[in-house]
Amino acid sequence: MPFINDKLEYFARQQRLQGKDILPLEEINQHEPDNAGKRTLQTRFRFDVEAVMNHLRARIFGQDQAMSAIEKMLRIVKADLSDPEKPLYVGLFLGPTGVGKTEMVRILAEAIHGSREAFCRVDMNTLAMDHYAAALTGAPPGYVGSKEGSTIFDKEKIEGSYSKPGIILFDEIEKASPQVIQTLLNVFDNGRLTIASGEETIDFRNTIILMTSNIGAREIYHYAENRFSFFLKQLFYHLNPRFAGRRETESTLEWIVRKNVERTFKPEFINRIDDIITFNWLKQEVLGDIIEKLLADLNKKISKYRCYLELEPDAKALIIEKGFDKRYGGRALKRAFRQLVYVPLAEKLLESPSTEQSMTFIAYRDGDGIRILDK
Numbered sequence: 001m002p003f004i005n006d007k008l009e010y011f012a013r014q015q016r017l018q019g020k021d022i023l024p025l026e027e028i029n030q031h032e033p034d035n036a037g038k039r040t041l042q043t044r045f046r047f048d049v050e051a052v053m054n055h056l057r058a059r060i061f062g063q064d065q066a067m068s069a070i071e072k073m074l075r076i077v078k079a080d081l082s083d084p085e086k087p088l089y090v091g092l093f094l095g096p097t098g099v100g101k102t103e104m105v106r107i108l109a110e111a112i113h114g115s116r117e118a119f120c121r122v123d124m125n126t127l128a129m130d131h132y133a134a135a136l137t138g139a140p141p142g143y144v145g146s147k148e149g150s151t152i153f154d155k156e157k158i159e160g161s162y163s164k165p166g167i168i169l170f171d172e173i174e175k176a177s178p179q180v181i182q183t184l185l186n187v188f189d190n191g192r193l194t195i196a197s198g199e200e201t202i203d204f205r206n207t208i209i210l211m212t213s214n215i216g217a218r219e220i221y222h223y224a225e226n227r228f229s230f231f232l233k234q235l236f237y238h239l240n241p242r243f244a245g246r247r248e249t250e251s252t253l254e255w256i257v258r259k260n261v262e263r264t265f266k267p268e269f270i271n272r273i274d275d276i277i278t279f280n281w282l283k284q285e286v287l288g289d290i291i292e293k294l295l296a297d298l299n300k301k302i303s304k305y306r307c308y309l310e311l312e313p314d315a316k317a318l319i320i321e322k323g324f325d326k327r328y329g330g331r332a333l334k335r336a337f338r339q340l341v342y343v344p345l346a347e348k349l350l351e352s353p354s355t356e357q358s359m360t361f362i363a364y365r366d367g368d369g370i371r372i373l374d375k
Contacts, residue, residue, distance in 0.1 A: 043078055043079060043080050044080060044162055044163055045077060045078050045080065045163060045164065045165065046163040046164065047074075047078070047111070047112045047164060049071065049074045049075055049078050051111070052074060052108070052111040052112060053067065053070070053071050053074070055107060055110070055111035056070065056104070056107055056108065056111065059103070059107050059293060060100045060103065060104055060107065061100075061282075061286040061289045061290055061293075062099075062280060062281075062282050062283055062285075062286035063099065063100055063104075063279055063280060065277070065278070065280065066093070066100075066104065066277050066278075066279050066280075069091075069275050069277045070104070070108070070277075073089050073091065073208075073274075073275065076089070077089060077165060077208065084205065085190070085191055085205065086188070086189070086190070086191045086205065087187070087188065087191050087204045087205060087207050087208070087209045088165050088205070088206065088207060088208050089208045089209065089274055089275075090188050090209045090211075090272060090273050090274045090275075091208075091209070091210050091211070091273065091274060091275045091276075091277060092173070092210075092211045092212075092213065092261075092273050092275070092276045092277065093210065093211065093212045093213070093277050093279060094212075094213050094215060094216070094257045094261065094276060094277065094278050094279065095220075095257060095278050095279030095280065096214075096217065096220050096279065096281060096326075096327070096329055097214055097217060097327075097328060097329055097331070098282075098328050098329025098330045098331035098332065099279045099280065099281070099282055099329045099330065100279060100329075100330065101212040101279055102169070102171060102212055105119060105121075105167065105169045105210050105212075106119075108167065108208075109167050112164055112165070112167070113164060113167075118157060118167070119157055119166075119167035119168060119169055120153060120154040120157040120158050120166070120167070120168040120169070121168075121169045121171060122152060122153075122168065122169065122170050122171065123171050123172065124170055124171060124172050124173050124174075124175050124176040124180070125171075125172050125175040127175075127176045127177060127180045128175055128176065128177055129177055135151065135152045136151060136152065136153065136180065136183050136193070137151065137183060137193065137194075137195060151195055151202070153168075153193070153202055155200075155202050158202060158203075158204060158207050159202070159203050159204075159206055159207065160206050160207065162206075165206055165207060165208050166204075166206055166207040166208070167207065167208045167210070168204075168207055168208075168209055168210070169210050169211070169212065170184070170209070170210070170211040170212075171211075171212050172212060172213060172214065173211040173212065173213050174213045174214070174215050174264050174265075181265070181266075181269060184269075185268065185269060185272060187204050187209075188209070188272040188273075189272065191203065191204045191205035191207075192204060192205070211273075213261075215257060215260040215261055215264055216256045216257045216259075216260035216261075219256045219260065220256060220257075220327075254278045257278050258276075258278075261276065281326055281329075282324075282326065282329050282330060282333075284320075284324070287320050287324055287333065288316065288320075290330055290333055291311070291316050291319055291320070291333070291337065294333075294334060294337045295309065295311055295341075298341065298342070298345075302345070302349070305349060305359075306355075306356070306357070306358045306359065307349065307358070307359050307360070307361065308358070308359070308360045308361070309341075309345060309360075309361045309362075309363060309372070310360065310361070310362045310363065310375065311341075311362075311363050312362065312363060312364040312365065314364060314365040315340075315341075315363045315364050315365050315370050317365070318340065318365045318368075318369075318370060319333070319336050319337055319340055319341070319370075320333070322336045322339075322340065322368075323335065323336025323337065323340075324336075340369060340370045341363060341370060341372075344363070344369070344370055344371060344372045345361070345363075345372055348361060348372045359374065360374070360375040361373065361374060361375060362374075362375045
């Protein structure tokens with residue numbers, strides 16, 4: 001029972017802090033004040049906010065606004081200031097496809113729990129029909145499976161432990177049926193979900209709830225394809241009194257997304273969300289960082305062959321030229337990287353003789369492709 005074990009360890013640490021035992025060096029560094037007059041925060045959560053944010057910033061690029069919102073959320077959770085009768089946090093990630101919304105959740109789970117899979121993921125496109133709400137709460141009494149009380153929720157990952165919050169992701173939330181959304185409203189309000197059989201309750205009060213959505217993707221696509229015609233269309237909205245409330249500080253992308261959210265979800269659903277975070281387009285200046293991250297991941301894979309790959313600047317430029325599409329974000333860049341680098345590298349590895357020595361390959365541009373040679 002990890003939750004109980006963590007709680008016992010927490011109380012033991014509290015006793016040591018009160019002078020009943022000697023703290024290990026790492027705990028002294030974590031809990032001792034820098035001077036006698038400084039207050040020491042004693043919180044049950046043991047993740048380090050700065051370490052988590054450094055982990056995120058090393059893997060998600062071009063999303064400073066989203067990073068700032070996540071950091072504020074983590075500080076509130078760390079200080080244990082959330083309403084004890086509600087989930088720790090409810091956030092909605094919006095914006096173009098391929099900009100890191102789902103990846104943000106994976107990396108957050110990795111930073112807090114040590115594994116990219118340490119969160120409960122629910123694909124809401126599989127819950128498009130009203131009767132699919134039973135997948136969340138279990139079949140009601142009198143129906144097949146009601147006695148089993150089965151649910152798609154992973155209780156252990158949702159509830160977390162005493163020292164670490166659970167994480168759940170509702171992916172593509174706009175595709176869920178209204179009945180499923182209604183079920184989630186109860187979770188956001190009460191922090192608990194009772195399975196229909198009545199024999200089990202899932203506790204969300206120690207949980208970070210995150211949702212992603214591609215709401216407004218069509219308008220965003222149109223904006224990327226033809227800005228002039230898009231702004232002509234939006235000019236009507238600006239002149240229309242109903243749309244006079246647009247915030248001056250709001251970007252065009254945020255405005256597109258916000259209007260679509262208001263059209264898609266009822267006010268009572270939006271009102272239960274702590275933060276609505278809009279992810280930005282991927283800009284040219286961050287593409288090099290993304291390629292470096294893809295290259296690092298690839299080198300990690302081929303390290304088992306005692307091999308290492310270097311990319312020449314002209315090869316990186318080709319990948320950006322072939323792969324960057326603002327409408328599709330990082331996924332298009334990743335596809336180009338796979339096609340241009342993975343394929344010739346696989347051929348090179350299969351052709352290379354077996355050897356115990358380390359080998360370094362270099363990739364450079366060769367016309368419209370990339371050629372890989374021994375360094």
